[in-house]
Amino acid sequence: MFCGVFSKMENMYLNKMNYKRLLKEDLDKPSKELSLYLLGKILVRKLKDETILKGRIVETESYLGGEDKGSNTFNGRRTAANEPMYMPAGTCFVYMTYGMYYCFNISSKEPGAAVLIRALEPIYGLEIMEKFRVGKRKGTNKLIKTSKLCDGPSKLCIAMNITKADFNKVDITDPENTAMWLEDDPEFDQEKIIVHTSRIGIASAGVEWANKPLRFYILNNDSVSKRDKKAEKDLESNDD
DNA sequence: AGTCCGATTCGCT
DNA sequence: GCGAATCGGACTA
Numbered sequence A: 001m002f003c004g005v006f007s008k009m010e011n012m013y014l015n016k017m018n019y020k021r022l023l024k025e026d027l028d029k030p031s032k033e034l035s036l037y038l039l040g041k042i043l044v045r046k047l048k049d050e051t052i053l054k055g056r057i058v059e060t061e062s063y064l065g066g067e068d069k070g071s072n073t074f075n076g077r078r079t080a081a082n083e084p085m086y087m088p089a090g091t092c093f094v095y096m097t098y099g100m101y102y103c104f105n106i107s108s109k110e111p112g113a114a115v116l117i118r119a120l121e122p123i124y125g126l127e128i129m130e131k132f133r134v135g136k137r138k139g140t141n142k143l144i145k146t147s148k149l150c151d152g153p154s155k156l157c158i159a160m161n162i163t164k165a166d167f168n169k170v171d172i173t174d175p176e177n178t179a180m181w182l183e184d185d186p187e188f189d190q191e192k193i194i195v196h197t198s199r200i201g202i203a204s205a206g207v208e209w210a211n212k213p214l215r216f217y218i219l220n221n222d223s224v225s226k227r228d229k230k231a232e233k234d235l236e237s238n239d240d
Numbered sequence B: 001a002g003t004c005c006g007a008t009t010c011g012c013t
Numbered sequence C: 001g002c003g004a005a006t007c008g009g010a011c012t013a
Helices: A008-014 A031-038 A126-136 A153-159 A229-238
Strands: A042-046 A052-063 A092-097 A101-107 A114-124 A180-183 A194-198 A213-218
Touching: A008 A114, A031 A052, A031 A114, A031 A213, A042 A114, A052 A126, A052 A153, A101 A153, A114 A126, A114 A153, A114 A213, A126 A153, A194 A229
Parallel strands: none
Antiparallel strands: A042 A052, A042 A180, A052 A114, A052 A213, A092 A101, A101 A114, A194 A213
8 A cells, every 4th residue: 555545445435425423312222223223334533633544334242231241241330440331322432451452332322231343344544544553563564454454343443543541431422522433324235234143252251141142244244353154154044 | 264372451359 | 360342473274
């Protein structure tokens, strides 16, 4: 990728009109419903120097409160660290995991529940995303395929420069917040097939909750973090 | 493509 | 102390 040169995808994007910013009422939905609603929506990031980065949400996971053993809020647990999950729908919840990565969630309507944004299809600002991703790694300067820039919950935080310090507890629907927001894409094909499958990385929650179909992704999208071939095959056979 | 492993900080017990 | 909603590199095949 060369400086100042737009990719084909970016040029396509530039020809489109501006999309509508999502409002509080758009996100005021229970976690599972919000997970599905957010698929296809555009996450927009404006850096301090006004650089714009955009990615389409292609994979989400729901974390419920109460009974959900995979959730930080299991059994009503409420601490300073998980407080954003109890805040109004549209509140960003950014936490550190494995000592070195962030995960970005958006809280949903029910107290103690949220949606983890697991993957984006990079749409705009690819060069800058790549710079953030490559810069974070030590050693190699190897280029990263566009579809691999944001194909994981922490990769997308690096590529979009989403940090806990800047975004935890921030309302993504607040018009005053011009650093990050969500946009609708009226041209997104709502008929796209959505795969419902198990969540990633919560085996220690036990099989019952680890296996619940609370992860959702767009079928055949290259930027999905982990495909479930069995679930995809089952969809196929139901489709006849 | 699948599996294994080390990195590294923080919040909870 | 312990373990984590992960990632990338190394290795196998």
